[in-house]
Amino acid sequence: MIPLTATGDAASPQPVLASPRLLLAPIEPAHCTDLHALFSDPEAMRFMDGPPSRSLEETAKRAETYLFPLPIWHATWVLRERSGGPVIGLVNYHHRENWNNRLEIGFALRRSSWGKGFMREAIAALLDHCFGALDIHRVEATVNPDNQAGIRLLEALKFRFEGGPMRARQRVGGEFRDLSMYGLLRPEWRAFRRAAQNGLPQPPLAGGAIAHRSGAAA
Ligand SMILES: CC(C)(COP(=O)(O)OP(=O)(O)OC[C@H]1O[C@@H](n2cnc3c(N)ncnc32)[C@H](O)[C@@H]1OP(=O)(O)O)[C@@H](O)C(=O)NCCC(=O)NCCS
Numbered sequence: 001m002i003p004l005t006a007t008g009d010a011a012s013p014q015p016v017l018a019s020p021r022l023l024l025a026p027i028e029p030a031h032c033t034d035l036h037a038l039f040s041d042p043e044a045m046r047f048m049d050g051p052p053s054r055s056l057e058e059t060a061k062r063a064e065t066y067l068f069p070l071p072i073w074h075a076t077w078v079l080r081e082r083s084g085g086p087v088i089g090l091v092n093y094h095h096r097e098n099w100n101n102r103l104e105i106g107f108a109l110r111r112s113s114w115g116k117g118f119m120r121e122a123i124a125a126l127l128d129h130c131f132g133a134l135d136i137h138r139v140e141a142t143v144n145p146d147n148q149a150g151i152r153l154l155e156a157l158k159f160r161f162e163g164g165p166m167r168a169r170q171r172v173g174g175e176f177r178d179l180s181m182y183g184l185l186r187p188e189w190r191a192f193r194r195a196a197q198n199g200l201p202q203p204p205l206a207g208g209a210i211a212h213r214s215g216a217a218a
Pocket residue numbers: 043044045047048106107108109110113114115116117118119120121142143144147148149150152153156
């Protein structure tokens with residue numbers, strides 16, 4: 001039987017999170033219009049788990065899966081700059097397995113906000129929440145081996161390449177796609193955070209596994 005009583009869950013339904021420049025708020029139906037700029041953009045959707053939306057209705061349908069958060073399993077936050085403006089993206093966790101203190105994260109940003117370090121901030125805030133209030137020990141991310149931006153981002157946050165590409169791991173429309181596995185453990189994240197706060201050089205992670213990632217991504 002799946003143990004549904006999760007450590008930390010009662011105390012952490014889905015708080016608003018914050019990073020230096022961003023606020024991360026639980027997703028609501030009203031966010032769909034802003035999210036359409038992301039979900040309808042073929043370039044932004046290139047490595048996502050579904051094809052681009054062709055209408056606002058399709059975006060709303062897609063967002064339904066995010067709109068009923070069950071923090072024991074999954075939760076999604078939308079990103080906004082603290083200075084105001086529209087929703088610029090989202091982060092989430094899913095496949096949470098509290099009996100293994102493990103979950104997987106997902107992330108996407110509208111194209112006009114790429115390359116400004118926003119997602120690094122947003123994921124750092126999410127990781128603090130996961131490794132803190134949610135008592136998670138291991139965070140996973142599965143990434144298309146051709147997704148250079150996604151891989152760079154994970155590497156910058158000290159995720160380690162752990163294997164792959166796993167063949168036909170994801171179906172997008174009628175097409176099966178490969179995914180590589182990246183993982184980050186709580187002690188690694190805490191060491192990285194401490195070093196960053198003290199302005200020290202980042203500690204090397206034993207193994208240096210990044211070098212093994214797939215030829216397509218290298
Ligand atoms: C992946 C994504 C979230 C990156 O967000 P971002 O805010 O632009 O990333 P950052 O600005 O924090 O940059 C993080 C790192 O990626 C690098 N990067 C950003 N865009 C890049 C690109 N197109 N190609 C190669 N590297 C890139 C940055 O230079 C930075 O690396 P550095 O610290 O070594 O310089 C964004 O490109 C996106 O939303 N892509 C579409 C959705 C997606 O693919 N999601 C992931 C699904 S698993």
